[in-house]
Amino acid sequence: MQKTALVCGAGGFIGGHLVKRLKDEGFWVRGVDLKFNEHAETRADDFIIGDLREQSLVRSVIDRRFDEVYQLAADMGGAGYIFTGEHDADIMHNSATINLNVLDACHKRNIKRVFYSSSACMYPEHNQLDPDNPNCAEDSAYPANPDSEYGWEKLFSERLYLAYNRNYGMECRVARYHNIFGPDGTWDGGKEKAPAAMCRKVAVAEDGGVIEVWGDGQQTRSFLIVDECVEGTIKLLRSDFEGPVNIGSEEMVTINKLAEMVIGLSGKDITIKNIPGPLGVRGRNSDNTLIKEKLDWAPTEPLIAGLETTYKWISAELKKRV
Ligand code: NAD
Numbered sequence: 093m094q095k096t097a098l099v100c101g102a103g104g105f106i107g108g109h110l111v112k113r114l115k116d117e118g119f120w121v122r123g124v125d126l127k128f129n130e131h132a133e134t135r136a137d138d139f140i141i142g143d144l145r146e147q148s149l150v151r152s153v154i155d156r157r158f159d160e161v162y163q164l165a166a167d168m169g170g171a172g173y174i175f176t177g178e179h180d181a182d183i184m185h186n187s188a189t190i191n192l193n194v195l196d197a198c199h200k201r202n203i204k205r206v207f208y209s210s211s212a213c214m215y216p217e218h219n220q221l222d223p224d225n226p227n228c229a230e231d232s233a234y235p236a237n238p239d240s241e242y243g244w245e246k247l248f249s250e251r252l253y254l255a256y257n258r259n260y261g262m263e264c265r266v267a268r269y270h271n272i273f274g275p276d277g278t279w280d281g282g283k284e285k286a287p288a289a290m291c292r293k294v295a296v297a298e299d300g301g302v303i304e305v306w307g308d309g310q311q312t313r314s315f316l317i318v319d320e321c322v323e324g325t326i327k328l329l330r331s332d333f334e335g336p337v338n339i340g341s342e343e344m345v346t347i348n349k350l351a352e353m354v355i356g357l358s359g360k361d362i363t364i365k366n367i368p369g370p371l372g373v374r375g376r377n378s379d380n381t382l383i384k385e386k387l388d389w390a391p392t393e394p395l396i397a398g399l400e401t402t403y404k405w406i407s408a409e410l411k412k413r414v
């Protein structure tokens with residue numbers, strides 16, 4: 093029998109890549125999203141344009157016992173979206189409603205395996221003040237103190253999925269993604285994250301020009317290429333470990349270093365100008381001790397390789413616009 097999968101958020105960045113991977117594996121795939129992906133044709137067998145905040149839509153989409161369900165739909169974006177405070181009510185309401193609806197419909201259809209994409213944004217701010225030594229070990233989550241409402245919603249929803257495991261015998265799997273990047277992701281419009289923003293700014297800049305980078309540029313992050321994110325996601329869903337577990341890279345860099353890496357790829361002579369902007373935590377890095385122990389796997393691709401692919405893709409997208 094052909095296996096079946098549902099991808100919620102299939103019109104998004106990671107969801108689009110996940111659909112491709114599941115199709116390569118021979119799955120019959122249904123995708124659902126408010127929109128199609130702007131950058132790539134979907135390979136889903138069935139793609140439903142619909143709003144997962146509507147319970148009746150969710151029930152009609154989850155009309156069979158899918159072998160695997162991936163819940164990636166969320167109201168999300170990079171620092172320019174989640175740290176300004178302007179979208180807090182929408183972010184919390186929209187994402188929590190999606191999670192409540194999807195999980196309950198899966199339970200009612202007796203679906204066991206549901207993947208949930210949480211975020212490193214749920215980790216406490218007080219452990220991410222030192223840019224050189226952030227603590228994002230999974231067991232550092234409590235006492236909880238995320239620095240954004242986006243992070244609080246993720247923490248609530250993680251708990252929701254794990255409560256369904258305990259009370260209803262489901263086998264949900266929870267990952268905490270750390271800043272995922274790559275081709276077909278958002279690269280302008282305000283929701284883009286730092287890697288795409290740096291690629292766009294550098295691609296647009298003239299040789300001898302200047303790019304603006306928010307903050308003093310000494311804040312740290314790690315960035316994971318989307319293919320490795322999809323690999324970890326699938327491995328986790330099919331494993332015996334419920335999580336929550338980090339899926340991220342341990343190659344931590346300052347944001348100015350990230351910008352310098354992209355500038356280096358461009359071959360242009362570009363100066364960085366640090367300006368005020370939405371910042372988020374001072375330091376963040378994935379801790380992959382637990383994923384190595386439980387899944388015997390962790391990402392390995394160097395940041396520069398993913399940046400090279402992404403810079404080429406964004407440069408080509410820009411050229412299509414002129
Ligand atoms: P994305 O914004 O590209 O994809 C999310 C998709 O959800 C979008 O296509 C959006 O249209 C869809 N969506 C939103 N509201 C919906 C609704 N009401 N009904 C139907 N669809 C709806 O984001 P992404 O980068 O692909 O992230 C996927 C998941 O991973 C999200 O849950 C996100 O919070 C989580 N995550 C991502 C990152 C990252 O760096 N990309 C990091 C941590 C966590």
Ligand code: GDD
Nearest residue numbers: 169170171211212270271284285286289305306370371372
């Ligand atoms: N987006 C963006 N754009 N960030 C910039 C820019 C810019 O032009 N210049 C500097 N930065 C800095 C931000 O100020 C922030 O300190 C850092 O780069 C990283 O920003 P983002 O990549 O936008 O977000 P994040 O790492 O703080 O959070 C992201 O990762 C989380 C998981 O680790 C977001 O995508 C969250 O939604 C996600 O959950």
